[in-house]
Amino acid sequence: MNNSQGAGTAIETLDLVKTYPGNVRALDGISFSVQAGTIFGLLGPNGAGKSTTIKILTTLSRPDSGLARVGGYDVLRDAERVRLSIGCVAQKSGVDMESTGRENLTLQGQLYGIRGSELKRRVGELLDRFFLSEAADLVARTYSGGMQRKLDIAIGLIHQPQVLFLDEPTTGLDPESRADLWEEIARLSKDGLTILLTTHYLEEADRLAERLAIVDRGKVVVEGTPEGLKAELRGDSVEIDFAESPDESVVQQSLERIEILRDVVVNGPVMHARADHGASAVPLMLSALETCGVKVASVKVARPTLDDVYLRHTGRTFRQAEGGNS
């Protein structure tokens, strides 16, 4: 491997730009790199550019400009080598519903040049590993959502890739299947696989990713470990629901004098702020707001979450971004 970041980098992107017809700028200069053998999360609302990034890294789509390397190979110039070293579980699945689980796996193996007893063994192993052996000879149409996802992952692993892409792997799954899949993904990473995971579930990124990049409007807004990102925020998050949407400037002015309060963001009938010590900030805030005639409906104080990280770096809560972009 001869890339500048050394042998430990499995994925590298630099200033990727992609514009779709109609001037939709899906990627606006995205850059990040992923250490080999780790789980890296791309977290962002729908439409942030996560899937487009995956499409470029898996050779499905070409960037307008910028650089992307997987396993040291350029995705444009060495597409064939990239394809041999990656597995991909797309958001849309890729299971042929009219074929059985075994047939899906066998065909995929054949396309990678695996044959005969070696192929049989691999298929059997993967069916066992993902608890699909019993359903192996039923057409995939009859599988539950969780089983189809597992088959998807098994298909992505048939040729023992170095890098696995998981695009929104648990979207649409029930909580039980989701927890199940999380365990499976963590186990894969222990075996030394590099995993790039995209998700719009904060909890998922928090649980699985060793490092993550928060993506918004086609750009990485911040990158780090989930713990590090939360620690940067210092202190508690305070969320206040107002009885009715107040005048933003009134709220900002009234709270200005409270020194232990930072990052005040008002969004309609909700406001967020940070405080070194939430419990002592709340009474001060309530009295300041009351003096200005702003009616408070409820108050919540919590340890920082990724949602707060998102809010801090994009100026909106994750939920608002989801609603606005999907």
Place this chain on the structure above:
Amino acid sequence: MIALTHSYFMALRLLRQLLRQPWWIALTLAQPVIWLVFYGQLFKGVANLPGFQATSYITFLTPGIVTMSALFSSGWSGMGILRDLDFGVMDRFLVSPVSRVAIIAGRLLHLAFTTVVQSSILITLGFVLGARYPGGIGGIVVLIGCAVLVGVSFGALSNALALTMRKMESVIGAVNFILLPMTFLSSILMANTLMPPWIRKVSLVNPVNWAVEAGRTAISGSPDWTAVLIRVACITTFALGCGWVATRAFRSYQRSA
């Protein structure tokens, strides 16, 4: 070589899918059988018209229906591509190192195989109903070969349509728009000596007509092999052209991702 092996694997997948739908097979076979049995009987008297040169209408009709069935079953081949696009199966293939040619060629190989089986069944049924093939095995092989070329050509065009339009409704509309005129503007159902002059002229440039004429001549008692060869060459060229169009459509699909 890789492209061939991959095409074979891809064709096997489609064949297995087909065999899982016995009702679909029964329905696709029922249609040509209805044509042979009912239409063949109903228009039996056509053979007595002055200028109609064939010995019996069923002998005339059988190669026509063989070709027409190849045309109709392959015309819908694009629907399969649409399903692969919708279910993400296409993207899964494109992420893998599968030969790009094989994604389309596998479908055409599958069509060629099903056309051979379908044609053989119809030729046998035609014989039971009274059709005769004095041209012998050689003639029958040419007839089936022509049907395969029609199947592959229109299968490729149908795939190209699906990759370009990407909407089921549009593809259904377009395919319907093409198939019937192709049938009526050829000698599938009526001898060209009895066609209105304008249809006879149009049929000269209809690839489906080339195939029917070549197949029908090949199974006749004393075939004019030069005429057969010229038509086979024409339809082969047409098939290659269709394959090229499908490849182009596939490339532009890839670029649009």
